[in-house]
Structure formats: structure tokens, C-alpha cells
Amino acid sequence: MRILVVEDEVKIRRGMANLIENHTEHTVVGEARNGREGLELTELYEPDLVITDIRMPEMNGLEMIRNLYEQGSARHFVILSGYSEFEYAKQAIRYGVDDYLIKPLAPEDVICLLDSIQKKILRERSARLQNSPERELRDILIQSEYDSSKIFEVGEALSLPVAGSFRLLCAYTGCATQEERKQCMQRFGKLRGKFPGQRFYYFYIENTREFICLTENKNWESVKGELERKLLQNVLYSHGWVWTENIFEGLENIGVTYQKVREQYPYGMILGDTGFISKERIQEYRPVEYVYPVQLEHQLQTAFYGEKKEEVYKAGQRFIHYMAELRVKPDQIREGYIRMAHFMLSLSQEGNRRLYEQLLNLNLMKSIGTAVTRKELEDTLNREIRILASGLSQRENISNYTIKRALDYIRNHYQESISLEKVAASLDITPEYLSTLFNREMEQNFSVFLKKFRISHAKRLLKDTDKKIYKIAKEVGYADAKYFNRVFKDVEGISPGDYRALH
Structure with missing residues (x-):
């Protein structure tokens, strides 16, 4: 039999697994710490038998069994029960539990019970072979x-x-x-x-x-x-x-x-x-050389910074069409989608924290990583494109026109030595007032936004060009390359050189 053990106490869980593996011919396919993990592993491993404790954190054993029972699961179940939980064990019989074991566990009782359930499974299998092979x-x-x-x-x-x-x-x-x-x-x-x-x-x-x-x-x-x-x-x-x-x-x-x-x-x-x-x-398929469409990233970035909703959508569709026409290796198709999804995520991070968190909650990278068909890849990226474009609508609705002008100034002058005072002066307002507006509308202070904005551009240059790091530092507004290295590591967790090596 294939057996799953669900028990929150490590000693009991490992002891049961060791007993089964060392003294029987059955296989322990997984171990779970609570009912919620038990549900996930039951779906993943399809065990013949689930041995579970009753009282556990997050989800108890009875709740797990009830969930599986209501799903129509054909598993067999054995309850691990203390004498004080005997009433719970009797209640579980309603959900198709085969039997129960009283703690502390006696090895001979466990082995005897497993033999009994194995015979029951063999009888069921024989009947199924006749009725539903x-x-x-x-x-x-x-x-x-x-x-x-x-x-x-x-x-x-x-x-x-x-x-x-x-x-x-x-x-x-x-x-x-x-x-x-x-x-x-x-x-x-x-x-x-x-x-x-x-x-x-x-x-x-x-x-x-x-x-x-x-x-x-x-x-x-x-x-x-x-x-x-x-x-x-x-x-x-x-x-x-x-x-x-x-x-x-x-x-x-x-x-x-x-x-x-x-x-x-x-x-x-x-x-x-x-x-x-x-x-x-x-075997007959001959993939061609893979070239990632960097120019489409630039088009998307230009549309996003220009707050052109339709152009953001069109740039995204051009990427999907480009990938659909490629005849490369499957893992290169997936790699391209992951790279574009990361790029779009970084764009959202620059200007709209709520939008960024919304995209993070979609688990886009996981969806792309597990996608099997091109349609699944396209559907996942289209969700991201729609949300990114809708975020522009939200930005267009920012009530304070002054912040829009401040963002435009940053986009046009981030390569220069700019400060809160300089931006405020260009708008003919006080730095204190601009700081207040920035925190309220952008949900982050001016210096944090500027730092992330510059580092985002630096990441693009590190990935897409062979320029020296000190030159990239200057292009994004850092005259001191050492200071740029410290800021980059503070934001990304790694140095610019390591980031380039990874990408």
C-alpha cells in the first residue's frame, strides 16, 4: 500500500513512518504536519491509506477526512486516537474511517491493522477489475x-x-x-x-x-x-x-x-x-536561434511612462505575437515569458505600489513556470497586461495634478543630480508640500521612489547592454560608482555585477 501519515508530533510521525518502512512491505509516500498539508499531499500522491491524528493545528484530522469524504475520495483512513478522543474516533466512522489505533502505539497492533486493510483493498481491487478495469x-x-x-x-x-x-x-x-x-x-x-x-x-x-x-x-x-x-x-x-x-x-x-x-x-x-x-x-524538429525582443520592452516602457493605456496593451500583444511565431526550444519560450513578466512587474513597482502588490498576489511566475500550453502562457501574460494598463487609468485619476508634473520631471531628469528641493522649485512649490503630496499619492517618500526608479533603469541596462558598470551608474544619475553599488545592493540584495551574471 501507499501510505500517508498525518501527525503534528514529529516523534510519533517519524516513529510511525519508520515502523511501516522497516517492518512491512508498504511504502510511506508522504508525511504531513496537519490536516491542510494532508489534503494537499493526498491530492499530490494519491495514497491508498491515510493514517491521521485528530487534534492538529490549522486543520484537524476530522476536518481533513470530512473534506476528502465530500470530494468523493476513495481513500482508506485510520485514526490515531488517545483515550480522551475516543468519541471523536467514533464520530469519524461516519466519514468512512476504517479503524482507529489507540496511543501509545503498539507495533504489533499497527502491523496487524495494516494487513487487514491491505486485504480489504485487494478485495476492492478485484471487484473493480471485474466492474471497472x-x-x-x-x-x-x-x-x-x-x-x-x-x-x-x-x-x-x-x-x-x-x-x-x-x-x-x-x-x-x-x-x-x-x-x-x-x-x-x-x-x-x-x-x-x-x-x-x-x-x-x-x-x-x-x-x-x-x-x-x-x-x-x-x-x-x-x-x-x-x-x-x-x-x-x-x-x-x-x-x-x-x-x-x-x-x-x-x-x-x-x-x-x-x-x-x-x-x-x-x-x-x-x-x-x-x-x-x-x-x-x-526528433525532426529543428529549433532556430533564440533572440529575446528587447525592443518590445522599450516600447512597453515608453507607453507606460507616457501613460498611454492603449499603447501598453498593444506592446504586450506584439510580444505575444512575436513569441507565437518563434520556433525555438520550449524552455526558451517559457524563459521569454518569465523575463517579460518580471519586466512588467518592475515597471509597476516604480509608480504604483498598489498595482505592484496586486500583480504579486497573482503568482504570475508560478503560473508561467507550470504552464504546459502556449495558450496558458498567453492567458497569464494577458492578465498582467490588463492589470498594468488598468493601473495607468488609476494613475490618470490621481487628483493632484502637481504629482503628475513631478513624475514627468523625474522621468526627464533622473540621469541628472536631482533632489526634492530641485523638483519642488521647478513646480514653484515648497519641498515640504511636495513631500506631503508624494507620501499621500504615491504611498512612499520621494527619495525611495527616485532610488527605485533609477535602479530599475540600471537593471535594464545591465541585462541588455555590455556597458561598464561605472558608465551605467552615471547614466542613471550616480556620479560615484561605489555609492551606486551600495544603493543597488540595498534595493536588489546583490551587487550590479552579480545581477548581470544572473541575467
């Missing part, structure tokens, strides 16, 4: 370790030859709707009628958003043609799904093949809208 095949694939004996049992239930030749079709469905997934299932169902002599077994994996189909490796060109005419035209091209196909010999290799298929998904950023992705297509 495709679900059992799904359960095999979502585990990281593949038991060949289980695979052979499933193959026998599906009437598949163990030593046969097979094809695995996998689709990453992204944000597909329930109706789109239903349509996909119906199309594959019709394949059975179109090719009555061929077996098709298919299912959907919720947590990874994948559609999987296992079929015998025969009539492939006819099957492929039917799929491309009836299914892929509607689903693949319209909704940004990534379809892959791989041939393999011997049913026991289905797990290894599935992992290889998942490694092919990123090629959906390049090849995803032109049919099935296969090992052969990837």
Missing part, C-alpha cells in the same frame, strides 16, 4: 512506481495481450470545460463502433487534467485520420489542448511510456496546434 488502469498510471503484477491483472481483465504492441494517446486538456471533456469521451466512444475489431480504453485524470486512451497498435493511420477529422479539429485547434501519441511494446511498459509522454507536453508550445506530438516529430 479502466479505473484500475488509471490508478496504476497516477502512481510513480509501477507494479507489473497489477498491470498484468488489468491487462487480463481488459483482454489485452501482455506481450502485444500498443499505442498510448494522451491529451493535456488545460482549462477544458466539463462539456468539452464529455465531447472528447463521446468521440472516442464512437471509435469503438467505427473500428469494432480494435479495443479502446480511455479515462480522465482530474488532478493532472489529462485525457488518456490505450489502444492496440493497429489501423493507426485510419484511427488517426478519424480522430483528426472528427475530434482534433474541434477540440485541439479551438481549445489549446496538447495531444501526444507513443507506441510501446509489452503492457508492462505502459508506466514508463506514460512518463515519457508527459515530458513531451511542453512541445505543445511549439507543435501543439499542428496535430499529434510524437517522439519522431520532436
